[in-house]
Every structure is written in C-alpha cells, then in structure tokens.
Amino acid sequence: MSGGNETVRDHAIASEQPLRLSGVSLPGQPGRYDLVVAGGRIADLVPSRDTKGGVVTPLFADVHVHLDKTYTISRIGAEANARVECLFDAIALMEQDRPNWTAADIRARASLALEAAYRQGVGAMRTHIDWVTPDVPEAWPVLVELRDEWKGRIDLQLAALIHGDVVPEAGAAIAARVKQDQAVFGAFFYRNADLAAKVETMFTLAGAHDLDLDFHVDEGLDVEADGLSLIIEATSRHSMVGRVLCGHACSLTLRAADELERTLAAGAKAGVALVSLPTTNLYLQDRATGRSPRLRGIAPLKEARKAGMTVMLASDNVRDAFYPYGDYDPLSVLRLAAPAGHLEPEDWLDSITTLPARWCTSSIATPVAKGMPANFVWHAANDLGDMISRPQAQRIVYRDGEPLPASNQDWRNA
Numbered sequence: 001m002s003g004g005n006e007t008v009r010d011h012a013i014a015s016e017q018p019l020r021l022s023g024v025s026l027p028g029q030p031g032r033y034d035l036v037v038a039g040g041r042i043a044d045l046v047p048s049r050d051t052k053g054g055v056v057t058p059l060f061a062d063v064h065v066h067l068d069k070t071y072t073i074s075r076i077g078a079e080a081n082a083r084v085e086c087l088f089d090a091i092a093l094m095e096q097d098r099p100n101w102t103a104a105d106i107r108a109r110a111s112l113a114l115e116a117a118y119r120q121g122v123g124a125m126r127t128h129i130d131w132v133t134p135d136v137p138e139a140w141p142v143l144v145e146l147r148d149e150w151k152g153r154i155d156l157q158l159a160a161l162i163h164g165d166v167v168p169e170a171g172a173a174i175a176a177r178v179k180q181d182q183a184v185f186g187a188f189f190y191r192n193a194d195l196a197a198k199v200e201t202m203f204t205l206a207g208a209h210d211l212d213l214d215f216h217v218d219e220g221l222d223v224e225a226d227g228l229s230l231i232i233e234a235t236s237r238h239s240m241v242g243r244v245l246c247g248h249a250c251s252l253t254l255r256a257a258d259e260l261e262r263t264l265a266a267g268a269k270a271g272v273a274l275v276s277l278p279t280t281n282l283y284l285q286d287r288a289t290g291r292s293p294r295l296r297g298i299a300p301l302k303e304a305r306k307a308g309m310t311v312m313l314a315s316d317n318v319r320d321a322f323y324p325y326g327d328y329d330p331l332s333v334l335r336l337a338a339p340a341g342h343l344e345p346e347d348w349l350d351s352i353t354t355l356p357a358r359w360c361t362s363s364i365a366t367p368v369a370k371g372m373p374a375n376f377v378w379h380a381a382n383d384l385g386d387m388i389s390r391p392q393a394q395r396i397v398y399r400d401g402e403p404l405p406a407s408n409q410d411w412r413n414a
Contacts, residue, residue: 018043019374019401023050026368027057027349027384037374040400045370055379055387057349059123059365059397060330063356064214064247064275064314066161066322067110067127067146068139072097073319080321085287087190087219093321106142113318114150117328119404121377121397123365124357125154126214128161128186134170136177144181153399155362159184159214164192167201175205186214189227196230203234212243219248221285221295226251232267241271245359247314249274250285250297260300261307268308273359276301277316278337280323301341312359313337313351335388345388374401 019037026033032051036044073080076093084090110127117125129139140158147156160178162171164187178185185206192198206213218225228249235244246267252260267274276299285297305311313333318326326332330352338345357365366372380394381387397404 023048023053024056037401042372042374055381057377058353058368059375060121061124061356061365062315062330063126063359065127068129069320070113071109071319073324076321080324087284090321103142106139120329124360124362126157128159131160131162155364157360159186162187164189167198175209179209184214185211188216191225199230203238214245217246218251223254232270232272235272236270245273247275249299252299264304264307273310274304275312275314280316283323312356345384
C-alpha cells in the first residue's frame with residue numbers, strides 16, 4: 001500500500017501541487033483510478049494501470065447516535081453487564097446516572113465523541129437527545145451549541161427523542177422548540193397505551209411545523225409490538241414520503257413471511273426509511289444471565305431493501321448502559337453487520353456513507369466523484385473485502401484535499 005503513503009508524504013512537502021492518488025479502488029466501480037485533487041475538489045478520476053493504490057470511500061455518515069448518553073459506562077461500570085437483561089434494564093441504569101448530566105458533563109462527553117468520529121472519517125451525524133419530561137432537557141442547548149461549533153467539520157443534526165407517553169401533554173411545545181432550533185422531531189414508542197393516537201399526534205405536529213420525523217420503534221422481541229405499521233400508514237396518509245426514519249424494528253424478526261412482506265412493501269411505498277443498529281441490538285436483545293442468546297433482533301435488512309426501502313446502518317449507543325463498547329466508527333458497524341446479517345459489504349457500503357449522508361442533508365459527506373469536494377477516506381487495503389477483514393488497516397481521512405494530521409488521528413489525543 002505504498003502508493004497512498006507516498007502521496008501523503010509528497011503532498012506534505014509540496015501542498016501547493018495537485019494531489020494524485022494513483023491506482024485506487026472505488027467500491028461499486030470496476031477497475032482502478034488515479035484520483036486527482038486540485039483546489040480542494042476532485043478534479044479528475046482517470047482509469048489507472050496501477051493495481052496497488054488502496055481503497056477510497058466517501059466520508060462516513062452516522063444517522064443514529066446518542067451523544068447525550070455517550071461515555072457514561074465509566075461511571076456505570078460493571079453493573080451494565082451484571083444487571084442488564086433487556087432494554088428497560090439499560091434505561092433504568094441510565095436514569096440512575098442522569099443526575100450527573102450537567103451541561104459541562106454533557107459537553108465534555110459529546111465533544112469527545114465528535115472528536116472520535118471526526119478522526120474516523122465521519123462527515124455527518126444525527127444525534128438523538130432524550131426528552132423524558134415536558135421540560136427542555138439539559139443536553140438540548142448544549143448540543144445546539146456543539147452543532148454550531150462543529151459546522152464545517154461534521155454536519156450534526158439533532159433529533160428530539162420524546163418518551164412516547166409525554167407526547168399528548170407536551171408534544172406541541174416540544175415541536176415548536178424543535179422547529180425553532182431546526183432539528184428533527186422524534187419519539188420512542190414500544191407498545192404504549194393509545195399508541196395510534198400518539199403516532200397521529202406526532203404526524204399532525206410534524207405537518208404543522210414542517211418537521212422531519214425519526215422514531216425509535218418496536219425495539220424488542222415482543223410479537224405484539226407493531227408501532228412500525230402505524231407509522232407507515234400515517235406516513236402515507238400525511239404524504240411524508242422521504243421524511244420519516246424508523247430505527248430498530250426488532251420485532252419484525254418475529255413476523256410471518258407474508259406479513260413481513262406486506263409491511264415492508266407498504267413501508268417502501270410510503271417512503272419510510274429504516275436504520276438498523278446491530279451493536280446495541282445484538283447486545284440487548286434476547287439477553288439473559290447465564291444463557292446464550294437465540295434471537296438476535298436485527299431487523300430483516302435484506303428483505304427491507306429488496307422491498308424498496310432505504311436501509312441504513314448506524315452506531316447507536318457508544319460506551320453506555322445500552323452498549324458499553326464502540327468508537328463512533330461506522331466502518332466497524334458494517335464489519336459487524338456483514339456476518340451478523342449475512343450482508344455483502346460491497347452492496348452495503350452505501351448504508352454508512354451516501355444514504356445516511358442524504359438523510360442528514362450533508363454538504364460535507366459527499367460522493368467520490370469528479371467536481372465534488374475532496375472529502376474522502378483512503379484505506380490501506382486491496383479491496384473492500386480486505387478493508388473489512390483487517391480493522392488494523394491504516395486509513396487517512398482527507399478534508400478539502402488535505403490529509404488530517406497524523407496527530408489528529410491518534411487515539412491518545414482523545
């Protein structure tokens with residue numbers, strides 16, 4: 001993989017000269033290319049005879065994370081593994097830690113997460129922010145500030161994650177605040193009482209304030225959990241094609257084949273997108289002390305994509321009670337999803353790059369194409385399979401045609 005490293009050294013010596021990465025592989029495109037950068041943009045992509053130039057991917061986009069919860073595992077400690085047997089156990093542990101969530105604490109943890117994501121090559125991110133009472137959560141203004149501070153480095157979207165039972169009482173006021181702060185309107189629904197009415201309220205308020213919607217829905221292995229169907233129906237009725245994203249949908253794994261096919265076909269027709277969170281779902285679903293899991297809870301991704309739904313992958317929780325590991329690296333999520341979901345990485349790279357970048361309306365995480373900003377990641381690998389196989393492979397993140405300094409990509413500086 002000498003080509004990429006030599007190019008970086010040459011570029012450091014003579015940065016005023018056009019950058020040329022020779023013989024790179026672009027996943028999804030046959031052959032090899034010389035990638036030429038000038039003036040911070042991709043000036044050309046020329047077929048190349050060089051076959052050892054590494055792999056170039058777009059910047060990553062992470063459409064479902066939780067910056068308010070992140071890096072709390074150090075306080076929660078071993079209790080996460082000892083006491084968590086399901087999603088609601090994790091919620092309970094999180095609530096015990098919530099009194100520690102001062103503005104300074106949230107800012108420090110979220111900033112650490114954004115720095116980690118930036119080093120990994122993330123250009124766009126959507127973070128959910130817990131909204132468990134009618135009051136504006138402490139994390140909301142902090143993340144609004146961080147969104148502005150990170151402008152130009154990461155396109156950060158905020159999404160309100162309203163506890164479903166708070167919607168009737170406070171939904172209108174929350175929607176107004178979400179609109180004021182140019183964010184996304186969302187809720188957590190799991191077999192709530194009067195669920196159809198609460199879903200309808202969310203859509204009515206979204207329509208009144210011209211807001212996109214993002215739901216945590218059916219995050220469990222209860223066959224009666226079917227909020228997704230209500231959301232799909234409401235999306236169609238309210239003509240919100242392309243504006244509704246659903247995360248988790250674990251209970252889809254329990255559906256009979258014909259019912260699943262009908263649900264996914266309806267979701268595709270309505271324009272509802274699905275994001276799967278394999279790290280957290282593998283960690284929490286069918287979890288019991290002293291017993292290995294049988295049901296894994298990852299939504300039927302292949303079937304959803306075949307039906308015509310937009311399907312993406314994301315990091316979800318990182319180092320908290322819901323998932324005590326992770327590093328804001330979407331590539332590691334794809335690396336896990338490949339065996340867990342029997343996915344072909346070549347077919348699913350877009351689930352962590354171009355697809356979520358569009359849902360995050362990112363101007364930073366753009367496709368690798370002539371004329372586009374020179375924002376991409378170079379990987380020391382022969383092809384995508386090699387890249388997935390070797391997590392230790394070097395990667396170099398380019399922003400506006402400039403490689404990030406090596407110190408910026410050193411975890412010891414986090």
